[in-house]
Amino acid sequence: MTGFLYIVATPIGNLEDITLRALRILKEIDLILVEDSRVTKKLLMHYGINKSILTYHQHSPISVKNRIVSELSSGKNLALVSDAGTPGISDPGNELIDFVLQSLPDAKIIPIPGASAISASLSVCGLNVNKFVFLGFLPKKKRKKLFAWFKEGNLSTGSRRGIAFAFYESPKRILKTLDFLQEEFGSDKKVFIARELTKLHESLYRGTIEKVRNILEKERIRGEIVVVVD
Ligand code: SAM
Numbered sequence: 001m002t003g004f005l006y007i008v009a010t011p012i013g014n015l016e017d018i019t020l021r022a023l024r025i026l027k028e029i030d031l032i033l034v035e036d037s038r039v040t041k042k043l044l045m046h047y048g049i050n051k052s053i054l055t056y057h058q059h060s061p062i063s064v065k066n067r068i069v070s071e072l073s074s075g076k077n078l079a080l081v082s083d084a085g086t087p088g089i090s091d092p093g094n095e096l097i098d099f100v101l102q103s104l105p106d107a108k109i110i111p112i113p114g115a116s117a118i119s120a121s122l123s124v125c126g127l128n129v130n131k132f133v134f135l136g137f138l139p140k141k142k143r144k145k146l147f148a149w150f151k152e153g154n155l156s157t158g159s160r161r162g163i164a165f166a167f168y169e170s171p172k173r174i175l176k177t178l179d180f181l182q183e184e185f186g187s188d189k190k191v192f193i194a195r196e197l198t199k200l201h202e203s204l205y206r207g208t209i210e211k212v213r214n215i216l217e218k219e220r221i222r223g224e225i226v227v228v229v230d
Contacts, residue, residue: 002107003030003072005100006079007093009086009114012224013198015046017115023047025112030076033068035091039083056080058092065096069103079112084224086116090136090168117197118166121226125192126206127164129228135167138177147184166228171195171221178213181229185209190230196223 006025011017026032026049033056034040040053056064071078080087080096087093100107122129139146150165169177174193181189187210195203201223205212 001075002104003075003077004108004110005072005097006077006110006112007087007097008079008081008112009116010040010043010081010084011198012084012115012117012120013196013202015043017198018043018047019112019114022112022114023049025079026051026081028077029079031071031078033078033080033096035081035083040081043081056092056096065099068096069100072100072104072107084115084117086114089116089118115198117168117194117224117226120197121166121192121194121228124194124204125228127190127192127228127230128162129164129166131162132164132166132228135165137168143180144184147181151184164228164230166226169225169227171223171225174221174225174227175213175217177227178209178216182209182213185229192228192230194226194228195221197226199223 006029008022008025009019010022026044026047030052032040032051032053034053035055035057037053037055044051054064054067056068068078080093082091082093088097097109100109118134122132135146150163178191181191188208190207191209191212193205193212193216195201195205205215
């Protein structure tokens, strides 16, 4: 019988942000697929879990994917984790699932939900995010075209007013990105920025683009960032 492939959410910083079910699955399965073994080993050591691991990431050769399929075919149960948060959200998790399903269409893929930087950000942003679009990492080029979609909505074509958007951004680009958003949407547009969620230097910034930009410009911006735009 084909084994199970569990897609396991892990913490985005604070090691306590992992579910009881995730810990049980990680203890029970045969092999853990990890993005960066150094990152996941810290988590496993913290919870006293000693398991075989195999590195799987964006640049893994086909031989690694074939090995994963063959382990599942032989009945082994596997867990896929990423460096942080929920696999498949802005990382190559779904690419692996697609590959597995091509060889094993009946493979059992089981989600073990938990932390994600996007859901944590939306939950505290204080903006109306009843409807939102998640853009992952913004493309470096053709951003104008992407945002035109939000600007051009009207009632006859289906209004896009009231649809917030969120994306992941690097600290190196955040000021430039805020400048761009200001040009596109005006300096009064409200934004929310989450930096280093659940970590020692967690900081949340709320206000107009202009206000948030001024604050960030004075700080040395480091760490991981999520942006939500009203
Ligand atoms: N799969 C992950 C998830 O569920 O959140 C996201 C992986 S993506 C490769 C990494 C990006 O997520 C970072 O560049 C950052 O934008 C965001 N991120 C991850 N951890 C974060 C944290 N603790 N605080 C803020 N943003 C975070």
